[in-house]
Amino acid sequence: MNRYDVIVIGGGLLGCFAARNLTRYKLKIALLERREDLCTGISRANTAIVYSGYDMKPGTLKAKMCVQAAQGFGELCAELGVRYSPCGSVMVCFGPRGAKILRQKYEQGIENGVQGIRLLNPQEVLELEPNLNPRVVLGLYAPEAGTVIPWELGIAAAENALQNGADILLNSEVTDITPLENGFKVSCGSQTFWTRGIINCAGLAADEILEKVSSPKIRIFPSGGDYLVLDTKAGGYIRHVIFHEPEQKGKGLTLVPTVEGNILLGPSEVPIEDKDSFATSSEGLAEIKALVSEVIPSLPLEHVIRSFGAIRPNPYWVHLDPLSGRYVPEDKGINSFTILESSPGPFLSLIGIKTPGLTCANELGKYVANKMAEALGDVVPNPAFNPKRPAPLRLNDLPLAQRARLVEENPLYGKIVCRCRKITEGEIVDSIRRKPGAVTIDGVKRRTGSGTGRCQGSFCTQRIIEILARELGCSPAEICKDGKGSYVIRNMGNSSSGKKATRND
Ligand SMILES: Cc1cc2nc3c(=O)[nH]c(=O)nc-3n(C[C@H](O)[C@H](O)[C@H](O)COP(=O)(O)OP(=O)(O)OC[C@H]3O[C@@H](n4cnc5c(N)ncnc54)[C@H](O)[C@@H]3O)c2cc1C
Structure with missing residues (x-):
């Protein structure tokens, strides 16, 4: 029977952690993901940083969750058998504008409860990062930052949810939702599910999912970002996550020494229209290279082995414009974590969760799971819940x-x-x-x-x-590379299973 207490829509980091945390309760849970695998959306293309929490406005949910998440990240990864590099971060600047911002962030970090945070003079910065441009004027060190492999984390959470009794249903695109007297009917093409509550974690499509049951409130306006990856040969060039606060307005550069020993550079900020296009842009990649020459001029860019594109799910409140009859965004985007409770409910939506959504995935998952349990009432803890997921052999x-x-x-x-x-x-x-x-x-x-x-x-x-x-x-x-139709081999004839091979593009 396709009857559930809670359906989670979307198998990115947030959906996987929502499902995992729901299994802390005695509930029948399904996660519906439209793709053939998990973590193929925003969660597969980001900067992979575990933030320490000094960037967030004090007192906000984002700040509280981020500081708490960073402090417990090692433990979370140990539970889930996921590799984690607690390398720490250093933010650097090369002039007075940057220095002022670093001092503000330091104060903010202290107020947020970030532990071990320190301002560093140029000599101290260069001791931590000897390859940095020696013109550096100030550093902000945060030992609690780190880096993780985002999809490894998300997949581990989903495996843990499955071990604890959740159903993970791939190739299940939610096409329609009908509110009922006591819950919802959820359609995935010809398949139908019934559920008492819904948690919407559909990433870039979270606004579209919400609009299946209510009028538009928030919409996602995407922007793109580009990244470069350097081979492990260049890996030793940096030791910490390096954030660069530029003198001129605009995005600085971030450099990440990844868990697997590469260096990740980026992201740029480029306009895009299409929510599904993870393409790179030549302007964005050129921008990254230009910033490298400012931050670490000697970084061996000849070791670039890959570039990739990301999509930011920028959320804006929208209102109906009587003249055009269209929903138009407010001038300023939403900066906080947006967790909407809509009616009829319980229907919770995580909309436009940007940085630090990876860092806070488990905290956000716990938050919505607890809210859902409260809204459903009569829900008891699952005494068999096991937070540990056996790591794969490496x-x-x-x-x-x-x-x-x-x-x-x-x-x-x-x-x-x-x-x-x-x-x-x-x-x-x-x-x-x-x-x-x-x-x-x-x-x-x-x-x-x-x-x-x-x-x-x-x-x-x-x-x-x-x-x-x-x-x-x-x-x-x-066999496809990634997603429907991404065949790699052309004209191989019949399959070994007797099936005729499908069209190869
Ligand atoms: C450029 C960039 C850099 C970032 N860097 C960091 C960082 O360094 N540290 C950090 O903490 N955070 C970072 N973040 C934030 C973090 O990556 C996101 O918050 C997180 O990955 C969001 O995950 P998600 O589950 O919401 O979305 P997604 O991963 O996109 O998952 C949504 C899923 O929903 C599925 N879906 C959509 N529609 C349907 C449907 N109709 N039916 C079923 N399934 C559906 C999709 O296929 C997808 O798998 C970054 C974000 C961006 C964009």
Whole structure:
């Protein structure tokens, strides 16, 4: 029976953590995600920083959640078996305008309760980051910041929700919602679900989901951002997350030493119209390169191995313009975390959750889960809730003796498929067999890190396609890179399962 107490719409970071935290209660829960995998939207393209919390206005929900999240992030990642690098951050500036802002942020950080935060003189900054432009005038150090792999975190939360009894339903696009006397009817094409409450975590489409049951209040106006990724060869160039506060107005540069040892640079800010276009822009990428020459002029940009685009879900209150008959945005965007409770309910919407949504994903999940439980009434805690999710095997992180034992038990752990990251066939098979498992090349990448090294999948993609096809019982021609229609192989003929291979674009 497709009857639930709560349906979570959207399987990004926020939906995965909402589902995980709902399983702390004795409730029947489903997460509906339109794509074939989790964390393929905003959650797959962001700066991957765990913020310490000095950027947020004191007293706000955002500030409280962020400080609390940063302080407990190591513990959360340990529970979920997710890699975390608590590298700390240093914000730097090169003139008086930046220095004034850093001092304000320091005061704000103290007021917010950020621990260990310190202003640094140029010598102290250069001791922390010797490759930085020596013209630096002031630094703001925050030891509680860090970096995590966003999709690894989101997928782990979803796996934990599943272990605790939630249903994770992929390829389930919510197309219609009908309020009933005691809940809602939710349609995904021809499939129908009934639920007492809804948590809307549809990311860039959260406004559209809300408008299925109420008139427009907030709409998302997207903007784009670009990133560059440097190979691990350049990895040692920085040690902390570096934020740059520029002298001229506009966005500075952020540099992140990632968990896997790369450097992430970005994001730019570029206008876009299309909420679904994760394309990069040449202006944005050029802007990043120009900023690099100001912050770390010697950074070896010849080691760039990848660029990617992101979409910001900028929320604005809207009103109906009587002249045009259209909903138009207010002048200023919304800066706070927007959690709308609409009626008929309980219907909670997380709309336009930007930075630090990754940092606060578990806090936001807890917040909406508790609100939902309260609104449903008669809800009791789930005594069987287990916050721990067993981490997948990562052979490369294990001592040699342990690896040797594993290879003896399963020879697939002895076959390297991704040479750059040294990921074995055994780990790839595990990523497909776990629930919810990978069904695409990027699904394997999100779970194992394959294809993220210097060759960007040139060597391993073919092998991964073969393994996916073997495990899923289909033809290699049916395997997609990421999402419907993103076939990689052209004209492979019939599938091994007897199915005719679908169109290859
Ligand atoms: C450029 C950028 C940089 C950022 N950097 C940071 C950072 O460094 N640190 C930090 O803390 N935060 C950061 N953030 C914020 C953070 O990334 C987001 O808050 C978070 O990823 C939002 O996740 P989400 O679940 O709301 O959205 P998404 O990940 O987009 O998930 C929404 C999901 O809903 C699904 N969906 C949509 N419509 C439907 C439907 N009809 N039916 C079913 N499913 C549907 C989508 O397919 C998608 O999977 C950044 C954000 C951006 C844009």
